[in-house]
Amino acid sequence: MTLQETSRFAFTPDLTICRLLNGMWQVSGGHGRIDPARAVAAMLAYHDAGFTTWDLADHYGPAEDLIGAFRQQLAARSGDSGLAEIQAFTKWVPHPGLMTRRIVEDAVAVSRRRMRVDRLDLLQFHWWDYRDRRYLDALKHLADLRDAGQIRHLALTNFDTERLAVIVESGIRIVSNQVQYSLVDRRPAARMAEFCAAHGITLLTYGTLLGGLLSESWLGRPEPSRGELTTVSQQKYKNMIDAWGGWDLFQQLLGALKRVADKHRVGIAAIGARAILDSSAVAGVIVGTRLGIAEHIADNARIFDLSLDADDRTAIEPLLARSRDLMRVIGDCGDEYR
Numbered sequence: 062m063t064l065q066e067t068s069r070f071a072f073t074p075d076l077t078i079c080r081l082l083n084g085m086w087q088v089s090g091g092h093g094r095i096d097p098a099r100a101v102a103a104m105l106a107y108h109d110a111g112f113t114t115w116d117l118a119d120h121y122g123p124a125e126d127l128i129g130a131f132r133q134q135l136a137a138r139s140g141d142s143g144l145a146e147i148q149a150f151t152k153w154v155p156h157p158g159l160m161t162r163r164i165v166e167d168a169v170a171v172s173r174r175r176m177r178v179d180r181l182d183l184l185q186f187h188w189w190d191y192r193d194r195r196y197l198d199a200l201k202h203l204a205d206l207r208d209a210g211q212i213r214h215l216a217l218t219n220f221d222t223e224r225l226a227v228i229v230e231s232g233i234r235i236v237s238n239q240v241q242y243s244l245v246d247r248r249p250a251a252r253m254a255e256f257c258a259a260h261g262i263t264l265l266t267y268g269t270l271l272g273g274l275l276s277e278s279w280l281g282r283p284e285p286s287r288g289e290l291t292t293v294s295q296q297k298y299k300n301m302i303d304a305w306g307g308w309d310l311f312q313q314l315l316g317a318l319k320r321v322a323d324k325h326r327v328g329i330a331a332i333g334a335r336a337i338l339d340s341s342a343v344a345g346v347i348v349g350t351r352l353g354i355a356e357h358i359a360d361n362a363r364i365f366d367l368s369l370d371a372d373d374r375t376a377i378e379p380l381l382a383r384s385r386d387l388m389r390v391i392g393d394c395g396d397e398y399r
């Protein structure tokens with residue numbers, strides 16, 4: 062299978078990505094047992110279908126090691142030209158504390174070793190506590206490591222607009238911010254998107270499919286108890302639905318999305334992903350992949366055939382307008398982590 066040309070996006074002048082990224086939080090536990098050999102076989106299948114871009118983190122269990130094993134197999138099969146087709150975006154999520162050059166460089170070295178790369182394609186930095194301004198120390202060291210060739214591009218995850226401005230003003234070059242963005246959580250559209258557009262920063266989004274809750278599987282179902290939510294991702298986004306407007310309103314949204322999906326002969330998830338891909342600030346939508354357990358290659362390939370029209374948006378918008386304002390309830394992007 063080859064994806065449509067529109068699946069590709071010039072993320073930076075030297076890095077083209079698939080606009081649907083394969084998310085690897087799902088290998089870290091809490092989403093079913095991952096078998097490493099089956100997982101790597103599934104990675105090859107995603108890659109061969111055109112889904113060449115991966116989102117992972119230092120703390121997603123074996124994710125960085127799986128990238129290393131996947132690269133090894135791809136190199137054995139296709140050599141350096143095969144390896145050049147992969148984009149693997151990791152994160153560094155340190156505990157708050159002293160951010161010396163040594164500490165930062167050691168963390169980057171661990172990811173490079175595990176992923177079997179000389180240079181990280183993208184390092185997305187997370188920080189837990191803005192009262193501790195040592196995030197700027199960490200970013201300055203990361204920028205030096207980028208300039209020294211250990212990281213290709215520097216990025217952020219879960220930073221709010223205010224702190225993004227602090228970072229930009231301090232002269233640190235950032236290419237993207239990874240944030241939660243879905244039809245339910247539209248906070249990035251409030252402030253973040255405009256700031257990013259003005260500063261040449263793009264968004265990578267997660268939670269766009271609400272851990273799978275945004276699908277036919279949940280349409281028409283009574284509100285689930287916590288025990289019925291079988292992954293930690295579903296539990297996380299059920300909390301978001303509760304903050305947003307509750308299960309009844311969510312069911313009405315699923316119903317409206319189903320009508321739009323039927324019109325386009327795709328699934329509800331495809332409509333949810335397409336709607337966010339259409340936001341001008343968004344470079345890519347990350348879709349969690351339970352490697353070797355569940356697979357959505359053909360369904361998600363269809364997202365690139367799909368184009369939403371004004372009628373589709375008119376069908377969805379009134380329901381979204383009835384929700385609570387998550388900027389008020391939670392705060393700007395990432396505030397739920399603080």
Ligand SMILES: NC(=O)c1ccc[n+]([C@@H]2O[C@H](COP(=O)([O-])OP(=O)(O)OC[C@H]3O[C@@H](n4cnc5c(N)ncnc54)[C@H](OP(=O)(O)O)[C@@H]3O)[C@@H](O)[C@H]2O)c1
Nearest residue numbers: 084085086267268270271272273294330348349355357360
């Ligand atoms: N920066 C951060 O703080 C942060 C936080 C969370 C996630 N992330 C990143 O974002 C990724 C996405 O994870 P997420 O937890 O937000 O989950 P998600 O992408 O909203 O949902 C993933 C789930 O959606 C279902 N799905 C995928 N395609 C589908 C389709 N076509 N039809 C129906 N269902 C479909 C699958 O469920 P089944 O497997 O059950 O089929 C899959 O496990 C993570 O892996 C991670 O890389 C980052």
